[in-house]
Amino acid sequence: MFEKLMHWMQANNVLPRISDTERQALEAGDVWIDGEFFSGHPDFRRMLDSRYGRLSAEEQAFMDGPVNELLSRADCNEIALSRRVPQDIVDYMAEQGFFGLIIPKAYGGKQFSTLARSAIMAKVTPHSGILSTYVVIPNTLGAAELLVEYGTDDQKEHYLPRLASGEYLPCFGLTEPTAGSDAASITADAEAFRDDKGDVSLRLNFRKRYITLGPVANLISLACVLRDPDNLLGKGEAPGITVVLIHGGTPGLKQGDRHEPIGEAFPNGPLVGENVVVNADNILGGRDMAGSGWRMLMESLAGGRMVSLPASAIGSIRTVSAVTGAYSMVRQQFGLPIGRMEGVATPIGRLNALAYMTEGARVFGCTAVDDGINPPVVSGVMKAYTTELARQCGTDAMDVFSGAGVMQGPNNIIGRGYCSAPVAITVEGANIMTRTLMVFGQGAIRCHPHALNVVHAVENDDAKAFSKGMRGWIGHFFANMGRTLGHGLTRGAFVRVPDVDKATKRYYKKLGWAASRFAFFTDLALFFVGGKLKVRGNLTGRYADALAWMLLGFSTLRRFEAEGRQPADLALVHYSLRLSLAKVQEAFEGIYENFDGPLGKVLRAVSLPLLRINRLARLPDDHMAVASAGVSQRIDAQSRRLNADIFMPENPDSGVGRLFDAFTRVHEVAPLLERVKTAQKDGRLPAGDADALAKAALEAGVLDADEAARVDAARTARLAAIEVDVFDEDEFFARAVSNPSDPRRKAA
Incomplete structure (x- = not known):
């Protein structure tokens, strides 16, 4: 029976055909926690046992020392305007070993972990995208990485020390x-x-x-x-x-x-x-x-996509989250900080949750690479979804900064990153291709417990291997059909969950419920769409969305557990998991709506209404958004912990430095301003901005001299932080292209 089925599948192109290059891509790298979701029965205990790394003392010292010093020296505005990294900055990078982060110490390099290289890139990129390329390219896919892995002894002896010293600059x-x-x-x-x-x-x-x-x-x-x-x-x-x-x-x-x-x-x-x-x-x-x-490229990219672009995107998300929260408390309208308005707090809450979620995914994924696991599907998710989220976060930040975000100049701390967002989305494979072709197209075959074995058996005309593979696959299919029905009826009540924080237990159950449905519908796609999956990009993209948001949701939970179940972080965890599960729900609805053939008609007529009634989750509500927003609107132990390894300039004359100096001052005088506002309500002080009444409050005995001076200084800092750049005519036109019709400009 199975032999006849195999010949029928061969004749009807039921399973996707795999070219030689696709086979090498499929065989490159490893299956990681993505395999748990394709199984339909994720072992959360085993997943939580996966290591969640930390920087070594040496790596942290490099972050706190040379990286901070580099960014303090590098004037990001000057670099952007000149389009060059000054030679003294390049020399400093060479002296401190920035070009040899990936190179073994035996060849003069730093031999830092993947996690450390990622952390360094995440810290440098938001400061200057131009400077970042001098860190990213030498330390990811390129000469050094390939030579370490594949180079001959002679090649290593010659090139690696010279790459580490900066004598060779690679591309x-x-x-x-x-x-x-x-x-x-x-x-x-x-x-x-x-x-x-x-x-x-x-x-x-x-x-x-x-x-x-x-x-x-x-x-x-x-x-x-x-x-x-x-x-x-x-x-x-x-x-x-x-x-x-x-x-x-x-x-x-x-x-x-x-x-x-x-x-x-x-x-x-x-x-x-x-x-x-x-x-x-x-x-x-x-x-x-x-x-x-x-093979070199595929094996390197299997882990490499986990490093540079996700690091750059997540570093930008974290920085944008921090500065947007700060700006929302410094900028005032209608007599109160704009961050206290729910309409403004909503995008800030989303920013903060995404910063928490994606940072958890970055650390978790890079730790896997350091442990010798190179998961191409998870790496593809990280590249495509974090860069897209960075673009969305840039838009949220721009909405909050408003005029201060759209006027260019040294004071604009988000404009260049906002404009640059499409670059990361485009390179190392356009996101639209990664999402619609690679993530599910590769994952459905490689991460599925049985599909790859069956595909090989069909290609090799091996009836015995095909029979074994199909028996396992059929059992897998019906098991997940049962789980999907059972978990749907009980809303995941019987999903096995290990010892986790009780406030998060329900999210594991919903992820387990979602995984069973995902695995079941993966089989339906392979059975009923099969060889046409390559051209059904919209459908495979929705499967990719479901997988990506399950991975991001679990990474949030892994971070929460790894960092000691910090109660203050629960606002971020709740928002992140509600968002993740709502996105998975949206992906499933898209799959039901767009499945072809008779099965598609049944799904749309019968199953889709039930899916919408018995949904995994709804998007985060207003209360969750406000609670999440508050994390970056305060200065406390939590915000300092979450903002660790973000570059915060000490210079109060720089854009970010000036903003955080004002934020700190405003935060410190907040109790004093409450006394001023109480006096206003009592009629002892006139109406108006509370921080503009320092002198009157002193005269009325509401504040003493030191307190009034602090309030006045905070107001001065606040007003300076919201200023935008102004150029006289000579300065303005000096920034323009001197000769737009220059014939030397040409297509390449």
Whole structure:
């Protein structure tokens, strides 16, 4: 029976077909907690036992010392206007080891953990996106990471110390005009030939674009398609995708032209090569690694997507959360801080909860990578969803800052980040592709307990393996059907939950309920949509949404447990889990509404109304929003703990420094202002802004001289913090493009 079923599935393309490059991508990396949700029966005890890391003493000292010193030295406004990182800043970075965070100590590097590298990137990026590229690129996917993992001994001895010292500044050449998210379609060509000395060399021709640090790098890791017509390398005539090291200044290599990224013009530009010749020993990993480039890229990206872009996005979310809460208490309208208005508090509450949630996901995910787990599906979720959330958070912050957010200049502390948000959404695979193709498309096969084994059996025409796999799959299917019905009727009452804080127990039950439905509907998608999943991007995107928000919700719970069940954090936890579960509910409704065929009609007519009646959760209510907003509107032990490792300049003349100086002063005089307001109600003081009545309050005996001076100073600081930049005519036009019709500007 199973053999006939296998042949029917082969003939009718029931399961997605897997190409060679897709197979390498599927086999790269590891299944992690994503597998628990695809199982439909998550073991929360085992998931909570997964380590939640902390920085070592050495790493924390680097964060508190050199990182803070770097950001104090680097004038973010000057860097943005000049579009250059000053040489003295680059020299300081080299001296302190910023270029060798990933490199082993034996080669002169810091050998920091993934968590530490992520934390450093998260701290640097909100200060200056341009400066951040000098930290991110050398310490993520590129020469150093690939050399550590795959380099020959000679390559490691030569390159790693020079990369650590900053003598080599690397970039990675992957993207082309016709190869973006579909990286396997690169056309950069390398042909092996025997040179005049009788050795094997490579002749490369390529046209890359969007290469970060491309204009300033002097060591390029180039992804190309290697051809070897005479089989000189012993890998056949077409070894395939290969990574080749090219030094700046090599004849035929053209670099230095620039693109102009939106927001902050970080170094980015095309790389063009015409008959660039390098020795075959320049293949990263040596000649034996010819044709292994795709596997290198997939294995590195499996963990790499967990690091740089999520760190940059989450660092921005945390910073925006902190500064928006502070601004809402410094800015006053109608006689009270705008943050006390529910309409303003609502986006601030969302910001604070997302900052808590995503930081938990960052630490949890990076810890997994440090423990040797490289989960490509979770990494894809982290990249796509944190960068999108950062964009949404930027919009929320802009709504609160209002005029102070839209007027550019040194005083604007959110504008450049807001404008730059699309960059992170675009690079390392556009989010729209990651969401609709990779997360569920890869997860449904790789993370499913049985699907990959069955796919392999079908491809290999292995009836015995197919029979074993299908028996397991059928059992899995009916088990999850039963769980889905049972958990739906009891609203997850019988989901097994370990010893957790009683205030959060119900969220585990709902996540377990959601997981059973997700796993059941994953099987329905594989059975009834099958090979068409690749073109059903809207449907797979909704599955991805459900998975992503379950992962983010659980990461929130993991953080809460790891940090000692802080009671003050429950406002953030409640908001985060209500939001997560409501997003999962929304994703399920979208799946029910858009499933094709007769099953889809049944789902829409019968199941969808029941789904909406018996929903997982509704969006957070107004009371939850206000409670969550309060976290960043206070200065106390909780806010200091949550804002740890965010860069807070001590200089009160800088934008962020000035804001927090005012926030601190306003917070400190709040009890004094309550006395002034009481006196106003009693008729002893006139109406108006309480902090404008310091002199009158002194004369009326409401405040003493020291208190009145503090109130007056707080008002002065408050008014200074909400100022926007003003330029005279010469200054204003000096910032403009001097010659917009310059013929030297061209397409690349």
